[in-house]
Amino acid sequence: MDKPLIVISNSSPIMNLAAIGQLHLIQKIFGEIIVPEEVWTELVIHGEGKPGTREIKEAKWIKVAKVKNRDLAKTFSKDLDAGEAAAIALAIEKKSDLILLDETDARDIAEFYDLRKTGVIGILLRAKKEGLIKKIIPILEKLRTEAHFWIKSELYETIISQSGETHPY
Numbered sequence: 001m002d003k004p005l006i007v008i009s010n011s012s013p014i015m016n017l018a019a020i021g022q023l024h025l026i027q028k029i030f031g032e033i034i035v036p037e038e039v040w041t042e043l044v045i046h047g048e049g050k051p052g053t054r055e056i057k058e059a060k061w062i063k064v065a066k067v068k069n070r071d072l073a074k075t076f077s078k079d080l081d082a083g084e085a086a087a088i089a090l091a092i093e094k095k096s097d098l099i100l101l102d103e104t105d106a107r108d109i110a111e112f113y114d115l116r117k118t119g120v121i122g123i124l125l126r127a128k129k130e131g132l133i134k135k136i137i138p139i140l141e142k143l144r145t146e147a148h149f150w151i152k153s154e155l156y157e158t159i160i161s162q163s164g165e166t167h168p169y
Contacts, residue, residue: 005097005098006097006098007030007031007100008034008087008096008098009026009034009035009062009087009099009100009101010035010084010103011039011047012100012101012102012119013120013123014033014039014062015042015043015147016102016149018051018052018056019052019146020143020146020147021052023055025123025124025133026100029132030098032062032063033062033100034064034094035062035063035065035087036064036065037066038067038083038085038086038087039086041083043056044057065090067089067093069092072093080106080109087106088101088110091113091115092113100118101118120143124136124139124159125162128163136159136163137160140159
């Protein structure tokens with residue numbers, strides 16, 4: 001039997017997908033994910049009252065872990081927020097198979113440490129490929145309008161092209 005993937009996540013992919021009612025995609029694709037305590041705090045304590053927070057809090061497949069190498073997380077926190085810094089430190093500690101990140105600075109540091117990464121867009125493209133969603137464009141629009149997730153126009157065009165869908169306008 002294959003060993004389960006070790007997937008670490010920052011708050012952005014979880015929060016943005018939860019805000020538009022698509023949190024289940026993370027579980028369907030990855031099964032269990034791990035977040036550092038700092039990310040859990042961002043999601044459920046600082047996120048209190050935001051759309052999707054209740055679903056996050058109730059998701060038994062989101063496990064919380066403590067970062068042991070506090071010095072490494074502290075080093076990353078010079079350039080990143082506490083959640084991103086802790087997520088990358090935890091991914092390095094646990095030798096993760098994948099880290100879920102959206103922010104460019106965090107992705108750059110993850111890349112420097114040879115961490116395999118994806119974000120909300122990668123999750124949606126995979127969900128489409130695996131038949132978990134029928135159309136990606138309506139979900140992208142909800143991300144933009146309801147979750148206020150910024151997508152560069154060039155990236156938006158690439159996503160549409162990769163998804164095999166046609167432009168809505």
